[in-house]
Structures are given as C-alpha cells and as structure tokens.
Amino acid sequence: MNTVLLSTLCFGAALVLQPMARLDPVAHMLLQYPVLGVSGYLLGLKMPTAPDLRGPLLVLGITCVGFWMLPRSLDAALDSPGMHLAKLVTLPLLAGLPLGMSVPRVGAVLRGFLKAQSLSMLGVLSFLYSHAPIRICNSYLIEDQQRLGAGFLWLAGGLSLLWAVPLFLGHSLMPDLLLQRKKHHDLC
Amino acid sequence: MSRAGAYTLTAVVVAATGLYAATDGLRALTAEAARRVQIQETRPAVPPFVVEGLQGRRHALRPDSNQVVMVEFIYTTCPTICQTAGGDFAALRDRAVDRGLPVRMLSVSFDPAADGLSELRDYADRHGADGDVWSVARLRPADLQDALRFFRVKAVPDGWGGYQHNAAVLLIDPDGLLVAAYDTGDFDRILAHVEQLS
Structure with missing residues (x-):
C-alpha cells in the first residue's frame, strides 16, 4: 500500500482514538501514541537523509518520545488544548519522522542497542506504573494505571518476540516497507 | 571530532x-x-471564591485577618482517600492548636450536587470538625469550575459514584496568596510553613 495513504490512515486512527485516550491510559499511551509515531515513521522511511544528520535525528526522535512519556505530559495533553495539538503535531513530525529517517539507517550494533534499551525501558515503566503506591497521572484511575503497567510488559514481550524470532528463522517478520535499510547498503 | x-x-x-x-x-x-x-513559585492570589458552610452561612475562602488558611478539597461520600485525609486534617488541627498557630482549616466539597448540608454535617461530626478551627463547607456551583481550575483539583469519576482526586493540603497566606500544596500527611513541613507565614 502507498506509504502516504498508510501514514494518513494511522493519523486518522489516532484522531478516532481520542475519546478512548481520555478515559483510558492504555488507549492513550499504547495505542494512540504508537499510531501517531508510526504515521511519521512511515514518511521518514522515504526521506533522503544525509549521513551526518542521522545522529541528531535519532536524538531528536528519542527526546520527543521521552518527553511525551513523562506522566505530566500525558496529563497536560488532556488538560490543555495547546498541548493536545502539540501532541498530534510533534509525535508524528518530531518523533516518528526523525526516527524513520535514522533508525533503519544506523549501524546494526547501534540499532541492536536501541532495541535492547527500549525493552529494558518498557520493563522499568511497567514496574513503575504497576507498583507505584500513588496515582502518577491525575487524569486516570489507579486501577487503569496498573493496567497500563501490565500493558508495558506485554508490549516488551511482544517486541522481544518480534525482534528475536527472526534471528532463529533467518528472515524478518517486518513487512518489506519497514526494511528500507536493505536498499541503502549502509549497514556498518 | x-x-x-x-x-x-x-x-x-x-x-x-x-x-x-x-x-x-x-x-x-x-x-x-x-x-x-x-x-510555590508563582504564589497566585486566591480569587474571592465564596463557600457555603455548615449552617448554610456563606463565607470567603480567603483569610479574614492575620491568619493562615489550610484548605483541602473533598467529597463526603468518599470511602478511602478523603477519610484518610479527614483523619490527617484532624491530626493536623490538634497539632496546630497545641502550637497555638493562628490557622483556619477548611474541608471544601467539590461535589456540591451530592453533598448537601446534612452530608457536610455528617462528615464534620465523623471527624470532629467542630467549626472552631476546622470547618466543612462546599463550593457554590457557580464557582465550582473556576475554583477547580485555580487550585488545579482534578477529580476523576471512579465508576462507583465516587471520585479519585489529587488530595492535598493547600496553604493560603494572610495576604490571600496560595503559597503551597503538601501531601495531607506531611504534618511537620505543613506546620513549619504555617509557623513561618504567621
């Protein structure tokens, strides 16, 4: 399917998810955030990138994801219309897009490090949200916060399967669209 | 490089x-x-919100004279955190009285639709809020949204007819500035701050 169309569909799905995101942190962080990110990531795959800019783009994308993972950002996106808008713009354009432009094109070692790092971060987040004795977000109930903690663990489990199984099978589970790096021949 | x-x-x-x-x-x-x-950093001036007390008498949330006002937001049918907060407020009142601090304490309901005067009286009786230092009141519906926004109180319906909310003890200084928010059980820091303000 056409990349731009797919990207638009992801963004549309994020808008449709908004009422759910307001009530449920799992829908907010584990559904809406990812589809917003993917909508930009898909576009980033198609963008030409100077090798010198991959590092800064990677840092920009990770920072933007980090910012929106802060519990206070999650609350702010619900409480302030400006922050809501900022989320819809920056998760695709300042997180997904630069990650799409950089992640598939950086060296295999760095990519592996990023994968390992994201799995362990998801584990930490899972522990934080499922075991915190206080409400971390003022907008959500504590039971839902604990569900979000479990969700992070499921996501970590899913991603580790997605990334580990191909090592045994000898080919990737990802669709070809996401594997632009093969065409660039710049694995280091 | x-x-x-x-x-x-x-x-x-x-x-x-x-x-x-x-x-x-x-x-x-x-x-x-x-x-x-x-x-703590912006110390915003508290707008002239009016609350309705136990006898149906209306009074300002801001301090009258040379006193510090401690406010906590509650709803009276709350089975968990408000009861803890109520217990904390009682303990705080006892310590403030022991130290002779010029303080007025207000538990303010953010749910005036469910909390009638009789519910407020029950809550006051249950926790020994005799109206002397500590009294129980409710926001007027007209002030409700503005007050929740100003104090940044967020109450999320819990699906059982109650709420989960960001309970805190808020300090208003004698000049009517909102100067601090503390955990309800953080007695030592609250009282030290009140002492410093008065």
Whole structure:
C-alpha cells in the first residue's frame, strides 16, 4: 500500500482514538501514541537523509518520545488544548519522522542497542506504573494505571518476540516497507 | 571530532536542556509534582471564591485577618482517600492548636450536587470538625469550575459514584496568596510553613 495513504490512515486512527485516550491510559499511551509515531515513521522511511544528520535525528526522535512519556505530559495533553495539538503535531513530525529517517539507517550494533534499551525501558515503566503506591497521572484511575503497567510488559514481550524470532528463522517478520535499510547498503 | 559527532553532541545538549526545562529542573515528572512546584513559585492570589458552610452561612475562602488558611478539597461520600485525609486534617488541627498557630482549616466539597448540608454535617461530626478551627463547607456551583481550575483539583469519576482526586493540603497566606500544596500527611513541613507565614 502507498506509504502516504498508510501514514494518513494511522493519523486518522489516532484522531478516532481520542475519546478512548481520555478515559483510558492504555488507549492513550499504547495505542494512540504508537499510531501517531508510526504515521511519521512511515514518511521518514522515504526521506533522503544525509549521513551526518542521522545522529541528531535519532536524538531528536528519542527526546520527543521521552518527553511525551513523562506522566505530566500525558496529563497536560488532556488538560490543555495547546498541548493536545502539540501532541498530534510533534509525535508524528518530531518523533516518528526523525526516527524513520535514522533508525533503519544506523549501524546494526547501534540499532541492536536501541532495541535492547527500549525493552529494558518498557520493563522499568511497567514496574513503575504497576507498583507505584500513588496515582502518577491525575487524569486516570489507579486501577487503569496498573493496567497500563501490565500493558508495558506485554508490549516488551511482544517486541522481544518480534525482534528475536527472526534471528532463529533467518528472515524478518517486518513487512518489506519497514526494511528500507536493505536498499541503502549502509549497514556498518 | 567528526562533523556527525559534533552534530549529535549538540543535539544531545539541546535535548537535555529541553527535558530539564520541561520537568521544572527535574523536580516534577508528574502533573501533581508540577502543581506543587509551580504554586510555590508563582504564589497566585486566591480569587474571592465564596463557600457555603455548615449552617448554610456563606463565607470567603480567603483569610479574614492575620491568619493562615489550610484548605483541602473533598467529597463526603468518599470511602478511602478523603477519610484518610479527614483523619490527617484532624491530626493536623490538634497539632496546630497545641502550637497555638493562628490557622483556619477548611474541608471544601467539590461535589456540591451530592453533598448537601446534612452530608457536610455528617462528615464534620465523623471527624470532629467542630467549626472552631476546622470547618466543612462546599463550593457554590457557580464557582465550582473556576475554583477547580485555580487550585488545579482534578477529580476523576471512579465508576462507583465516587471520585479519585489529587488530595492535598493547600496553604493560603494572610495576604490571600496560595503559597503551597503538601501531601495531607506531611504534618511537620505543613506546620513549619504555617509557623513561618504567621
């Protein structure tokens, strides 16, 4: 399917998810955030990138994801219309897009490090949200916060399967669209 | 250093600065922590909100004279955190009275639709809020939204007819400025702050 169309569909799905995101942190962080990110990531795959800019783009994308993972950002996106808008713009354009432009094109070692790092971060987040004795977000109930903690663990489990199984099978589970790096021949 | 390395290092510095600013200098990762840091720093003047007390008498939330006002927001049918907060407020009242601090304490219901005067009286009786130092009141529906926004109180319906909310003890100084928000059980810091204000 056409990349731009797919990207638009992801963004549309994020808008449709908004009422759910307001009530449920799992829908907010584990559904809406990812589809917003993917909508930009898909576009980033198609963008030409100077090798010198991959590092800064990677840092920009990770920072933007980090910012929106802060519990206070999650609350702010619900409480302030400006922050809501900022989320819809920056998760695709300042997180997904630069990650799409950089992640598939950086060296295999760095990519592996990023994968390992994201799995362990998801584990930490899972522990934080499922075991915190206080409400971390003022907008959500504590039971839902604990569900979000479990969700992070499921996501970590899913991603580790997605990334580990191909090592045994000898080919990737990802669709070809996401594997632009093969065409660039710049694995280091 | 290579050009790519220099660019990346610059990006890391910019990113770290951005995250430092976005967390109020790494002090506030949650909205509740941000509320507390920002109240202490901006000290906003409390608008002339009027609350309705136990006898149906209306009075201002702001302090009358040379006193500090401690406010906590509650709803009276709350089975968990407000009862704890109510117990904490009683303990706080006893300690403030022991030290002879010029303080007025108000438990204010943010749910005036469900909390009638009789519900407020029950709550007051249950916790020994005799109206002398500590009294129980409710917001007027007209002030409700403005007051919740000003004090940054967020109450989320829990699906059982109650709410989960960001309970805190809020301090209003004698000049009518909102100066701090503390955990309801943080007695020592609350009383030290009141002592310093009065």
